[in-house]
Amino acid sequence: MSDLSQELSKREALMHALATEFAGSASLSRAQLSRFDFGWGAERLIDTSKGIWNPQAYAATLTIVSDPMGAYDDGDHGDSLYRYSYENRPPGQDPRGGSNAKLREAMKLALPIVMLRKVADGQFVPIMPVYVVKDEPEHRRFLLALDESLRFLPDPAHLTDDQRRYAQRVVRQRMHQPEFRARVLSAYESKCAVCVLKKVPLLDAAHISADSHDDGLPVVPNGLTLCKIHHAAYDEHILGISPDYVVHINADVLAEIDGPMLKYGLQQMDQRDLWVPTPAALKPDRDRLAARFETFTSAS
Structure with a gap:
């Protein structure tokens, strides 16, 4: 060689x-x-x-x-x-x-x-x-x-x-x-904002406003650290986050009866306070959350 x-x-x-x-x-x-x-x-x-x-x-x-x-x-x-x-x-x-x-x-x-x-x-x-x-x-x-x-x-x-x-x-x-993932995970201390899971390989940096939108910038206030199940649920409008930092689960999903993942992973997250960073500059942007939450309520 x-x-x-x-x-x-x-x-x-x-x-x-x-x-x-x-x-x-x-x-x-x-x-x-x-x-x-x-x-x-x-x-x-x-x-x-x-x-x-x-x-x-x-x-x-x-x-x-x-x-x-x-x-x-x-x-x-x-x-x-x-x-x-x-x-x-x-x-x-x-x-x-x-x-x-x-x-x-x-x-x-x-x-x-x-x-x-x-x-x-x-x-x-x-x-x-x-x-x-x-x-x-x-x-x-x-x-x-x-x-x-x-x-x-x-x-x-x-x-x-x-x-x-x-x-x-x-x-x-x-x-x-x-780079966006690194900055968001750092701001959220490498834990899911919904369930506080700390397994980094299972965490994503989720956009609030999609990166295809004009305001979908790769900045921390437009991001949330979510575990993979809550990221998928957020994208599918099964899980929503209101601008007052409260987690909401789709009403139809709340009425379902299934195994422990549905019960503990999703249904029990309903009305849970979102975990957010302490510095104001790193908190999720409320206007972006409001726009995204409107989509969630419409889908529900």
Whole structure:
């Protein structure tokens, strides 16, 4: 096996291990990423101070940090790509050098990297695999594809309607949804707002206003942490939440007689107070709840 083939295998193993670890938590901590074992002993996966992590044992960049609140001009670029700024270099030094050089090498070698999207101090969501597809030294930035399939769009800057819809769906699934989930679960202390279940693999971040709506933004006040059964019940209008933060169960469902899941999982949730975060800025938006509750009452 060539060195490059072995490195690619290691990167694939890393991403599989990160996905497994992330499935059981709302986000990954800096401590976890500073010493992470994915089959070759514990390795550091994040730089102590820089956004680009270039381990000596690897031919190219392994991970990058993206901070939506940071000073760099990083973010969505068109409908299919993500722009990532060069690391700042001292005056007089080639801006293409330093840590930027090995990120450029990842592009030349077509090696997948991991984007660690910062969602809170010391907390990150892994976005992977990510590919560097273009170097724009005139803008001091790289362009990244957030999924392997997006690398092969013939002209990422000029998409057809079908290509744009596909790209938007992929970017939403790859980055915006995991980031939204991490922020909502963190606000709700990783427990279902209806039943207070704390099993993270069974928790979803549910939108109050659907993300297809104009006000369906991926922000915490438009989210609820719900276990999978209550998320499904919410989407099917079996369960509703009024703007005074009270849980309601569809009257027809209340009248049914079935097994313990119906009785304890749904019927006994009726008139239960919703568990919400303490900070006012993180509480569910009452206007969004009111609009959604009107749909629930109409369906009932």
